[in-house]
Amino acid sequence: MSLRTAQPLLPPEADWQAKVARAFSRAAPRYDALANAQRHIGETLWRGLPYTANHILDLGCGTGYWSQRLATRYATANVTGLDIAPGMLEHARAYHGDRIIWQQGSAEALPLPAGSFDLVFSNLAIQWCRDSLAVMRSLYRVLTSGGKAFITTLLPGTLAEIAAAWQRPDALLKTPERCALEAAISESGLLSLQQSTWVETFFYPDFKAVMASIKGVGAQVARPNAALTRADLAAAAARFEQLREPRGLPVTYHCLNLQLEKP
Template sequence: MIDKNVLKKNFSRNAVNYDTYAVIQKKMAHQLLKTISFEHKDTHDSINILDIGCGTGYFTEQLARCYPNANITAVDIAPGMIEYARKKLRSKKIEFLCADIEEVEINRKYDLIVSNATFQWFNQLEQTIIKLDAMLKNSGMLAFSTFGPMTFNELHRSYKMAADKLNLVIDSLPGQKFFSCEDLLNICQRSLADTSFSYKVAGLEKYEYEYFDTVRDFLKSVKKIGANNSNCDRKTIPALIKEMIKIYETTFTEGNRIKVTYHCIFLTVEKRKTDPV
């Protein structure tokens, strides 16, 4: 379970650092834009777009460039992120809303609902997909990117190895738990089963890698974008962390730098009205 209050504080206080350290999230943003095969809508049409988890507005700005006549609503849970994005994109036709998409009610229909690297922070994923579907127009599309279970694989393996070495029983990992692509496809299909619409659901997986001089540099980079552990059951055991770092730097290095894996997942859900029999 994600502690949303901790999440807000982490991202708000690190808004100024985000664009510098969010290297993988930027790559995901560009891939997500490629994934949106919105062929039935001309890029110059005045469509309505909802951007969930807009952060500093990096992906929002790409959307505004791709769809110059679009009416964009950009939502983020962190006040600091919204303030930063609003200042950066003040010349764009964008409406900013500071809110938790899982809680807020938006009485509007959208042609396109998108989200880059945000769905991993949801506590009620199925219910939220149902909610977003209700906000989609009959021929709309939901497209999002998120992280898969191999993300931070080296960190999690080092943590487990350290716990075993110290004879510690652990019931949580130092980072988020992520759904697989298959899990997400099933969740989408299950969430949308009881409607009068048909859906084309597709998934894409990619791996990205970063390299750091030390594990502490890697953990600092995660903290600098506000993405450090926001689980309600998060625990810190200094001896375990020290041993984990030692194992990580011994076991998972390439060219004298430690390796970090990012498992990136992209999903699209195209909505169509079912023809009457």
Template sequence: MSLSVYVILNNLLMPTLSSRENLTSYKQQVAQRFDRAAVTYDVYARFQQQVLERLFQVLPMIKVDSVLDLGTGTGRAIPLLRSLFSPDRLVAMDLSQQMLSQARMAAPSQATSFICADAEALPFVDEAFDLVLSSLALQWCLCPDVLFDGLYRAVKPGGYIVFSTLCHGSMPQIDQAWKGLDDNIHVNQYATYTSLLEQVGKGGWTIDDAVLEPITMWFDSPEEAVDSIKKVGAGLVRGQASKGMSPSKWRAFLRQYAQLRQTAGVPLSYQVAFIVAQKAC
């Protein structure tokens, strides 16, 4: 069984890519992974749904005319945004064409624009949105400076970015289960919560609300825990880790992971940051 479906890419702290070709290749790989998972996403995205619901709890109650749902996926946030704000303009953007296709089918009668684009190369005029919402998408970006600078330009004075993202310490059970089996990196090396806040501040944003919350999901088996990553498109590997592995090593990993079972089941834990930041008026 290939290792590539089980290893998550290092995101905010990924090593610098050496060329534009490598950058383009990486983004293409991300899009392809999510393209393949578009049909299965909603079935397996319990964690993503829980995070989205929590993110809506920190949304500021403001007058909103234009909204960008950045990394919309299958469009789960679209009806919630419409219900809460009734914006004149709602744009749903994603790197994956197939995710956008699923989102269109889920909201066929709603006046929403769907755009396939990269969060680090926003295709909008300056000061286009009152609010940018993004749930568990920004960790796929490579350059925080580019990301938060671009978002700052895209938001109107006094507007907000409200987002969730993974931080250091996520998925420790997978890392623990692999220890002793090989020397490869099998989990993301995400930004620490402190460095994430610094990255946002460097973009010119004023942080109005920020919290780091641990979330643990429970599964009947290690296979189901891993599927919760793979089946939503979040599995990606680069370099030597992309090589296949023997079935015996994979079975050894599953045995190690199964030993972490508790009364509630097999755990998979995340450290999730919820950030509300405002652009100066």
């Protein structure tokens, strides 16, 4: 009989968050070079932001790209960048300094004081959270009365080409349905001021570039029985070639833009 003490298993939710944190920490050094799709989608959110804000949270700040832009746009505001991945925050601090407050934490249980922010910005982050209601309740708690949250997230159908090429949909992130998000918003007490959906398709020259575009931004989180062999990759590349268009291999994102308010 082994004398070693068994290590306690993490609860499923904590285990999932730990996997996401590790994946994005690993991706941090090359994230900015590979996040063209994410930046493009974020611009749709950026254009709708209010003219003024005093206390701003960049939720899922990653390498701090949007945090820095927020700090420049709202020059007198206090900006906090929050992310679950310590590697992302280390990168953000190294590149953008300490004018921005960098905070590690989960969107499902924000480690921030109640009523702290009049503006929350979140670009393509909350789809990584498994409990949408917890996210919305956290937002409600940290927003001031009249504070607003501007969010982009992803819906089912995102990366469908990759799922089809791999024939392994279980290897990809399962995004929440829009109706589930709407129910979570309503139950949290937040008001939905505006919602819009759209589809963005990006094109890549080859399968290697496709894989880099998602792996480099942490979009592959290991799931049970989801490991891919070289033979799997070769077969997936051949299947993906069947989808080639004149502009290249397509990768589609189904996007949802939310503008929420705490009454």
